[in-house]
Amino acid sequence: MESALTSKGQATIPKAIRDHLRLKPGDRVKFFVHPDGTVVLLPKLPPSALRGIVKPRRRRVSIAEMEEAAAAGAAEHVMPQKRR
Template sequence: PKAIREHLRLKPGDRVKFFVHPDGSVVLLPKLPAAALRGIIKSRRRRPVTIGEMTEAAAEGAAGVEPRAGRR
């Protein structure tokens, strides 16, 4: 039905999944591509790495310096 398609924001050609539960209820969900899930899980890092930190790490790696523990 149109109301359900609008609620799920489905467009022509979108795929859906049906799940039938043991009690007879049915769940209809849009089938999302894997790319749509990007960013859904929070990173364990507290903040992004800066360009300066990347440059420093690359220089240390090129010089054969072991990375310092706990530096984030």
Template sequence: MPTSTLTSRGQTTIPKRIREALGLQPGDRVEFTLKEDRVLLRRAGADLSSLDGMLGHLGQEPVSIEDMNEAIQESASETVRAPEAGGGEA
């Protein structure tokens, strides 16, 4: 198991084997996550899970802005008409 020594300034060197495994280069940023009595170290970067759904799904045609606007307008019109159809108060 690779180890490293903490300096009086709170600095340490990430062992070469770990840097290579993570593909870290000079100037790269790292992120620390504290999990109970353990620390998770990983290369800092964008969380790609936030991009889920932004790209089209295989086999599906993308929806145009015009189609989206039309669907929104239809849904809004149905919502406005719904109380009248139910015989509610006017």
């Protein structure tokens, strides 16, 4: 596939590539130039696109549980338990 460069330095990404990368108008892309001169174009994904890739290892914790754990940690830091 090929594309012509405009006087502004712009090129149209062929439809087959846009479809393959699921690019929509307004999406951003990144270009990587390799030492051998090849260029790779990848879609720039927002951080929200990573949501759900990794399964959570632990159950979700409530705000109350977080506060309780923080208080327990702070209390232990201030008053360490006596060792036998």
